[in-house]
Amino acid sequence: MKAKVHVFLKPGVLDVQGKAIEGAVHTLGFGGVSDVRVGRMIEFDIAGTDRAAVEAEVKTLCDRLLANTVIESYRVELI
């Protein structure tokens, strides 16, 4: 199975990179753009056929390494 993990700063945490990009976007004239957030996407292959079990394993991995849940939240996609 292929896993895609999306990691973003939590809504309450100021995303300074997102703010800087938003400023540049507005400079380009795209005034309708707001709330720009920058995150990362990590993808990998993972062995297993039981979807629920694989998802649980990926979540454990996220909690232990891929995301710092003090400041980040994550979303797991399995394909």
Add this chain to the structure above:
Amino acid sequence: MKSAVIVFPGSNCDRDCKVAIERSTASSVDMVWHQETALPSGLDLIVLPGGFSYGDYLRCGAMAALSPVMAEVKAAAERGVAVVGICNGFQVLCEAGMLPGALLRNAKLKYICKAVTLDVTNTQTRFSTGYSASREAVMTVGNGEGNFFAEEAELDRIEGEGQVVFRYRDNPNGSARNIAGIVNGKGNVLGLMPHPDRSFEGELGSADGALLFQSALASA
């Protein structure tokens, strides 16, 4: 007196820490590679140095926090050994769950390298007794991700319990409540972004960092 400096791949202040501890105290200093599964016996102080462990990949300190030696550092901390994380070392301690909070990108996205004045807000910890008279210190910061963050309730808690040891007088990086350094609940693990190892004798611009190493070893 015996100290150890942990060396991660990408650490670049490990030698600075060794020299700073040796020159400011009577301690001998062992360098310990991150793959070690045992620490030298009889340590009084363990220092996690500054630098860019694992190239700051994923998050600063995230991979270093999972190094084999960190299990030993945690066990030593539980036994009461003094542990100091400086800059990247502070990030490693937060990632390892040994200190609360996390370090975010600096508020203005810039790497900041300069001397800063710190208020020593708790001089009762084993790392800060040397600052009892002055209650301030000048040290150098050098970081791109030194912006301390914790939830409001957590900030209230650590402030209430006297865990905030150093605060920036003029906050350079957006840190919550001007926090530059904190201790754990037990008071034997300190993390700080400024570098006492770059400020331990007058020729470096400030000798105030020496007091931190002296305090840590005097209390051992």
